[in-house]
Amino acid sequence: MNIDPNEIGRKEAYSLFTSVIVPRPIAWVTTLNENGSTNAAPFSFFMGVTSYPPRLAISASSRGGIPKDTAKNIIRTEEFVVNLVTKSNVEAMNITSVDYEYGVDELLKANLSTGESEKISTPCIKESPVNMECRLEKIVEIGEPTNYLIIGEVVLFHIDEAIYSEGVVDPHKLQSVGRLGNPLYSNVNDIFRMERP
Numbered sequence: 643m644n645i646d647p648n649e650i651g652r653k654e655a656y657s658l659f660t661s662v663i664v665p666r667p668i669a670w671v672t673t674l675n676e677n678g679s680t681n682a683a684p685f686s687f688f689m690g691v692t693s694y695p696p697r698l699a700i701s702a703s704s705r706g707g708i709p710k711d712t713a714k715n716i717i718r719t720e721e722f723v724v725n726l727v728t729k730s731n732v733e734a735m736n737i738t739s740v741d742y743e744y745g746v747d748e749l750l751k752a753n754l755s756t757g758e759s760e761k762i763s764t765p766c767i768k769e770s771p772v773n774m775e776c777r778l779e780k781i782v783e784i785g786e787p788t789n790y791l792i793i794g795e796v797v798l799f800h801i802d803e804a805i806y807s808e809g810v811v812d813p814h815k816l817q818s819v820g821r822l823g824n825p826l827y828s829n830v831n832d833i834f835r836m837e838r839p
């Protein structure tokens with residue numbers, strides 16, 4: 643069958659699109675609110691952009707015509723942290739996806755502890771084994787209503803030594819969680835090896 647996205651509604655297009663690009667890694671983004679508290683929210687429109695220097699991108703849609711708190715904070719502070727979602731912190735991640743009022747400390751709401759960043763002021767999430775401190779490089783506004791494609795440079799990786807060996811993170815130990823079509827998620831537990839031809 644063929645489906646023309648212009649002939650289905652916005653909601654249907656979202657459901658279809660997010661069910662075909664799977665599994666998606668989840669950027670669990672912390673940002674600084676104006677009152678100094680920490681905002682946290684998951685974004686599965688998330689990808690690496692370049693590896694040297696490492697740059698990554700997330701895409702945040704707008705809510706009621708205004709940027710989500712994450713985008714609002716990044717526009718103001720020009721920094722953010724991408725924390726990774728794993729089997730052990732996935733429920734807390736879900737709590738931080740709630741649309742809390744601006745300024746609410748979402749780490750407190752999800753019973754998470756604040757970790758200190760070194761190169762930026764935005765805190766990271768201690769319960770995540772990988773935190774990437776990012777400085778904003780560029781924001782591309784796209785679509786109607788506006789979506790914010792946020793590109794940042796990773797200026798520091800914090801990696802739990804228990805999951806790290808010889809320059810890489812062991813996926814068996816990381817236990818990262820992927821997002822499928824709403825409300826489905828996947829664990830990474832069927833890992834195989836294939837060399838380049």
Ligand SMILES: Cc1cc2nc3c(=O)[nH]c(=O)nc-3n(C[C@H](O)[C@H](O)[C@H](O)COP(=O)(O)O)c2cc1C
Pocket residue numbers: 668681682683684685686687688701702703704710711712713736738739740741742821
């Ligand atoms: C697993 C997961 C992935 C999500 N991915 C995105 C995304 O890529 N883009 C987006 O705009 N919203 C996404 N959301 C919804 C936001 O997390 C949600 O709107 C959140 O309240 C935004 O928080 P903020 O206003 O504090 O930035 C996702 C939600 C979940 C649970």
